[in-house]
Amino acid sequence: MxxxxxxxxxxxxxxxxxxxxxxxxxxxxxxxxxxxxxxxxxxxxxxxxxxxxxxxxxxxxxxxxxKKINETFNMFVINIQEADEDITLHFVHHRSDRKDAIPLLLSHGWPGNFLEVEHLLKLTNPEDPRAQAYHIVAPSIPGFTLSSAPTKPGFGIAQIASTYHKLMQALGYSHYVAQGGDWGSLISRSIALQYPEFCIGVHINFIFTRIPSPLRHPLVTTYLALRWLTPEEKKRLGRLQWFAKSELGYAxxxxxxxxxxxxxxxxxxxxxxxxxxxxxxxxxxxxxxxxxxxxxxxxxxxxxxxxxxxxxxxxEAAASLEKDVYSRRISSQVPFGFSSFPMDVGYVPQWWAAATVAENIVLWRDQPKGGHFASCEVPAALIEDIDEFVRILREKGSSVRWEAVLKAGVNGKY
Known part of the structure; x- marks a missing residue:
């Protein structure tokens, strides 16, 4: 590489x-x-x-x-081989001065881009010295904005996730935390599914998933069939249903x-x-x-x-999402966190996500304000949830994996 x-x-x-x-x-x-x-x-x-x-x-x-973009963001490109493609991957990389900083991979979606992380760059050196510090890595999806495009079909979410994992390894970040919204949420989930030994935790702020199997999850499907939902769950699921019915023409x-x-x-x-x-x-x-x-x-x-x-x-994603993401749950080895913003359009209740998305849900937040572009609209709320998720990883997770991610932070390059 x-x-x-x-x-x-x-x-x-x-x-x-x-x-x-x-x-x-x-x-x-x-x-x-x-x-x-x-x-x-x-x-x-x-x-x-x-x-x-x-x-x-x-x-x-x-x-x-x-000029402002060049002054605000430390940007790089790297050539990565993935699925017979030679991708010139553009990414933002801000390293922290703190020795206890950990790598945080931030993944965007459509119609977003790397500029969404601007308000999160402060995480490299938070004002509170007791707060967790991060080495920020934010790639541009292959074919989006400043990353080169694949030349053949078949480059789906699993391949993008693999490209990002190879990027983290090339940067010296053997272990890291993944976070994302929109397509970035699915990329982050795919990373956890493919590389659970290296991804020590996944936090997302957007969820799409399949209907649970009645044979494997009879209680969950009963809840759905009878609509045993709280008023807030009904409201947020109602927004998802509205979006699916009225706003999916572009997709x-x-x-x-x-x-x-x-x-x-x-x-x-x-x-x-x-x-x-x-x-x-x-x-x-x-x-x-x-x-x-x-x-x-x-x-x-x-x-x-x-x-x-x-x-x-x-x-490309639609052709393989069921096999690569929706048909599998993130194992208990990788703690999972979710932040729901009320004007976003990807949501399921926690008990549904526990059946189809992740085995080890350690953080679930229903935020009172914000939408699909949380890092732009309500960055303070998103930062608070990321910090809380990482605090749980640090205090209640595997000490071996936490030591590994701290060591990875020290070993980072560029």
């Missing part, structure tokens, strides 16, 4: 010129008149698009944003025709922005404001990739 090399973001003038020309000549089509409160029912509204496209034309400065087209939809999205910066913004709005608290600058920056990162893999992951 090759060594990691420092990386600086430097988008070519030609690509920026192409993006600018597309934005300057963009057509924002009119919408129908909706009743108050229904403005987003058919997708990103014209009024919102007009405002943000005007901002992009007149105020947005990519070079200033690019169905990306799962079936990822190449076709990508021609349109990658050839139209404003089209990609509308596609992304709609999901940011859908998955967030109603009062959370996605700044224009942030939405445009996330959009440009996907345009830079020039790859259909932002959509293709839905097809």
């Amino acid at each position: 090759s060594t990691a090399k420092p990386y600086k973001l430097d988008v070519s003038d030609d690509l920026l010129s192409w993006i600018d020309n597309r934005v300057k000549t963009a057509r924002v089509i009119p919408d129908v008149i909706h009743a108050s409160g229904d403005e987003w029912i058919d997708g990103t509204p014209t009024a919102v698009m007009n405002e943000i496209v005007d901002y992009w034309k007149t105020k947005y400065d990519w070079r200033a944003i690019e 169905q087209i990306q799962q079936t025709k990822p190449q076709t939809v990508s021609y349109g999205l990658l050839d139209s910066p404003t089209g990609m922005l509308a596609w992304i913004l709609e999901k940011l709005k859908t998955g967030s608290e109603p009062d959370f404001v996605w700044e224009n600058e942030v939405v445009i920056t996330w959009t440009i990162l996907y345009l830079i990739a020039g790859s259909a893999w932002h959509a293709r992951i839905y097809k």
Whole structure:
């Protein structure tokens, strides 16, 4: 395996010129008149698009944003061989100065990216000297933003998880904690399933899983059949059901025709922005404001990739998720934690997750506020839960595994 090399973001003038020309000549089509409160029912509204496209034309400065990204994030690339593919993996890596720091692998999903970890970088050197410190590692999914794309089908969640594990080994982190949301939650679960001897714990903030087997879990399926649910469980499951019924059109087209939809999205910066913004709005608290600058920056990162893999992951993952993730429980060797944010769309009750997701659930939190992008919306709450999960690992878990993860932190490179 090759060594990691420092990386600086430097988008070519030609690509920026192409993006600018597309934005300057963009057509924002009119919408129908909706009743108050229904403005987003058919997708990103014209009024919102007009405002943000005007901002992009007149105020947005990519070079200033690019400079800020390079100053904020310590970025690297490394070549990793996985499943007959040579992946140039982009990742953020911030090492702590603390000798007791442990490696924390943070995995994003779609339409997210590595910028989501900005508010978590403080974990390398927390203000409270008694708080746990972390070495932060945040890769970009192959084919997303700044990581190269696989060239053949079949590169699913298990292969992404293996790529990330190889990254951690290359960094000297033989043992580590994994955390993720959206696709990152499934990547983290796959890591725990494939490498339980190295992953000492998994914390996620998004859950999808299968219906429990009536033969193996008759009591759980009885609860489901009779809807023996608390009011809060009904509320959060109801949001999942609403999303599955009304909001999964994007996933169905990306799962079936990822190449076709990508021609349109990658050839139209404003089209990609509308596609992304709609999901940011859908998955967030109603009062959370996605700044224009942030939405445009996330959009440009996907345009830079020039790859259909932002959509293709839905097809490749769907083909193998049942076999690779949903049909297996994380063993008791790997403690599991979950944080549920009320405006997220992936949820099952703890007793359901115990039957299908993980044998050893040590932390379960129903947070009162936040959505799908918790690290952006409510980073303090997510940090609190990560710290509590790791405290449980430290105080109640295997002392041998804790010593191993401490040693891995000392041995880290770059």
